[in-house]
Amino acid sequence: xxxxxxxxxxxxxxxxxxxxxxxxxxxxxxxxxxxxxxxxxxxxxxxxxxxxxxxxxxxxxxxxxxxxxxxxxxxxxxxxxxxxxx
Numbered sequence: 001x002x003x004x005x006x007x008x009x010x011x012x013x014x015x016x017x018x019x020x021x022x023x024x025x026x027x028x029x030x031x032x033x034x035x036x037x038x039x040x041x042x043x044x045x046x047x048x049x050x051x052x053x054x055x056x057x058x059x060x061x062x063x064x065x066x067x068x069x070x071x072x073x074x075x076x077x078x079x080x081x082x083x084x085x086x
Contacts, residue, residue: 005037006037007037007038007039007040007067008036008037008038008039009036009037010034010035010036011034011035011036011037012032012033012034013032013033013034013035014030014031014032015027015030015031015032016030017029017030017031040066040067041067042066042067042068043065043066043067043068044063044064044065044066044068044071045063045064046061046062046063046064047061047062047063047064048061048062061073061075
């Protein structure tokens with residue numbers, strides 16, 4: 001199993017004619033097939049599952065971005081009396 005392959009990359013798979021299947025079948029000649037890895041759709045997510053930030057966070061919220069150049073995040077302060085709604 002190959003993990004972390006580059007998106008939209010062409011790979012050539014070659015199976016030699018001497019390789020036997022479980023039923024001992026073989027190819028009459030080497031088999032070659034080109035496959036292309038899938039494209040990775042752009043996505044953005046937060047590095048943590050929390051929805052509330054402490055009031056003194058200065059450095060911001062860790063954001064994980066894949067195939068995205070930049071992310072615009074807006075932070076809103078919730079009044080203490082409204083916290084139970086979250």
